[in-house]
């Protein structure tokens with residue numbers, strides 16, 4: 025192989041440069057800042073367990089959507105035995121009334137932009 | 152409303168199996184139990200076949216009255232465009248001749264002919280819009296409401312072409328800036344989605360009357376269950392003659408006009 029030395033050095037250099045962000049973060053001992061979300065003050069209990077909601081709230085919301093629109097079912101019975109109306113704007117946003125400090129902070133962090141808000145209105149910010 | 156939900160269906164199916172397997176003594180024991188009412192029957196307004204009866208003579212008693220149109224469009228966040236090209240309508244007034252193209256009776260009462268007719272989606276019993284929709288974004292519920300799921304509409308506009316009554320509007324533009332005041336209890340739509348009247352199903356679920364029926368100062372509209380012989384709509388249809396739009400197409404509208 026011609027110029028093996030140059031190619032290998034080049035490759036190593038490339039890999040090091042390419043992964044710099046990881047090394048810098050490791051060296052400085054910090055990780056990306058977690059989103060600082062504001063939880064509702066008055067309400068302590070959600071429609072489902074926090075861990076489940078963190079990971080799967082979108083599945084729950086999709087299920088609610090289909091039940092209300094397509095199955096004509098509107099009441100949700102949580103494991104804690106409480107009955108809720110299956111409504112994004114009334115139930116979810118009823119407690120999490122500040123979309124910008126709750127929904128948006130996390131969604132921005134993970135770089136997703138759900139299109140719920142194209143049609144459903146958030147409580148405070150208006151349109 | 153769907154008469155029976157999955158849970159009740161399974162319960163009843165199970166019960167029937169037990170009765171079938173265990174013969175007469177058990178069957179007798181169960182026979183005294185009243186049939187379980189479905190969840191839908193316990194709450195709110197329930198009917199099997201919704202219909203709307205409009206009395207055009209009472210409607211438009213007051214010239215230029217728009218009470219029903221305004222009420223409907225306000226609570227459903229229907230945008231207001233100034234040009235006809237972008238227009239979105241759920242309920243509106245149409246010239247008599249256009250609404251009843253096929254009315255061959257040229258000597259029908261002049262008072263009717265001169266007035267515009269209130270029109271909306273006919274919630275056809277045999278809806279062509281449903282047949283053409285490739286995504287089932289529009290479908291017919293068991294209670295006859297031709298319903299829309301805006302989450303699913305891909306904006307292909309097949310339904311717009313299929314509806315013989317022009318009851319469907321397509322959002323060519325983002326409707327939000329054209330809604331005077333957004334009612335937060337109801338979603339808006341987005342560009343690229345079709346919309347139309349959904350017989351206030353969200354209000355029926357709470358036992359409330361249709362917004363247009365409620366808003367009409369002349370009580371020119373009656374809404375009710377065609378399956379119930381005692382309902383107001385059945386009584387009106389029994390005692391008065393009623394016409395429907397384009398009956399020859401076989402779409403079977405459930406919006407009736409008294410003449």
Ligand code: SF4
Pocket residue numbers: 271272273274275278279280281297313314315316317318319347402
């Ligand atoms: S009037 Fe048009 S939109 Fe309404 S059910 Fe009939 S075909 Fe469908």
Ligand code: SF4
Pocket residue numbers: 283284285286287288289303304305306307308309310311345
């Ligand atoms: S425009 Fe939407 S509702 Fe109409 S046929 Fe296409 S997907 Fe169905």
